[in-house]
Amino acid sequence: MTNKLFFTGFMQYNEQMKNINLNTRFQWRYRPASDLFVVYTDNYLPEPFFVKNRAFVLKLVYWLNM
Numbered sequence: 001m002t003n004k005l006f007f008t009g010f011m012q013y014n015e016q017m018k019n020i021n022l023n024t025r026f027q028w029r030y031r032p033a034s035d036l037f038v039v040y041t042d043n044y045l046p047e048p049f050f051v052k053n054r055a056f057v058l059k060l061v062y063w064l065n066m
Helices: none
Strands: 005-014 019-031 034-045 050-061
Touching: none
Parallel strands: none
Antiparallel strands: 005 019, 019 034, 034 050
């Protein structure tokens, strides 16, 4: 989006586990080597498109320069 805001997403299918994973991530780089991540993920069974689990995660990375 910009040099400080990023948005990524992907879909993944695991044939052995019969699982579909949808993952989206928003990243804000508020200073060099310091980021805030907001991640949302869904896991589905393909037939009958049943939700296995969902997660919403926040992660803060702060670079402490001593």
